[in-house]
Amino acid sequence: MSDSTHATAPCPAAPALLAVPTLRRRVLCVIYEALILFGVLFITGYLFSTLTQQRSALMYRHALQLWLFLVLGAYFTWFWRHGGQTLPMKTWKIRVVGADLRAVSLPRAVLRYCLCWLWFVPGMALDWLFGIKDWSSVGVASAWVALWACTMFIDRDRQFLHDRLAGTRLVSVIETPSVPRPA
Template sequence: MTSPSFPAGDASPAATWPVPALARRMAAFVYEGVLLFGVLMIAGYLYSSLTQMRHALQGTIGLQLFLFVVLGIYFVWFWSHGGQTVAMKAWHVRLLDAAGRPVSQARAAARYLLSWLWFAPALFAAHAAGLKGGSIFGVMLAGVLAYAALARLNPQRQFWHDMVCGTRLVDVRPARAAA
């Protein structure tokens, strides 16, 4: 079963398209994390092989920057080529601009950078508090849930980084066939 395709010339405003429920968007978020574990594992192995990294604490800044770029390439490419990552396809969610058109690479890159607001405040708070280990996970979970809850304050139920970037997540579930 495939998602319906939308003609490039469709000029209908994206505001008229249904917005996926927050629970579906969060399910896609979690599924994306599971898929990205594999992507980051392969990228980390590639980096450590190419740089001949012999110790886990050697070159961590370089590894972090490399993985940040790998994630950026992953998201920007998928969002600007069809508007859906693998997880978004599974949950029938698509990214469009405010006019209902596919997202440009520049807009996708801006969205990628701003989407780090899911994690940045929680990571900063954990670092400032000197937290270690499992405590960081708890702070991250609370931060992600708080950021997701902010979408309820928006009348269109969009995330903050989508409002700033002029993008929208829309529901693209295929229409059910009449019985």
């Protein structure tokens, strides 16, 4: 299916998707996503080190970082384009859609993936800039993540800043009760 056709297809159950997931559900979804991603990154990192015969953690480390960045990008963009949900998002009944409630296009999914790194990169950059190398670096990074999470409270639609910038939105998937068919 072409990218333009897929991007204009209406999202399933679009009228039922107007509710915004709570911050609690979003955070729980992120925790579950981290568990899934640990496995994905472990396996792909192991494959990389096996295929390149990496003998040291410093050997090919930049290539490994790029590889893992691309693997994560492929993971998220594929799921966001095909149903709008990863497994944790399905579990917590959250879907990512375009601002128009249609399926997310490939360029928009890639943009959202890149903007999602704003959750982490500024905090890591502050650690690096100030030379923080002990446990206080966890505090700086955590403070940045908490600050970023609060951006949903200043948005009129309760969306995170990266969703607003990418032209996407998170919506609750409200299941409508199935009506039994007449015999």
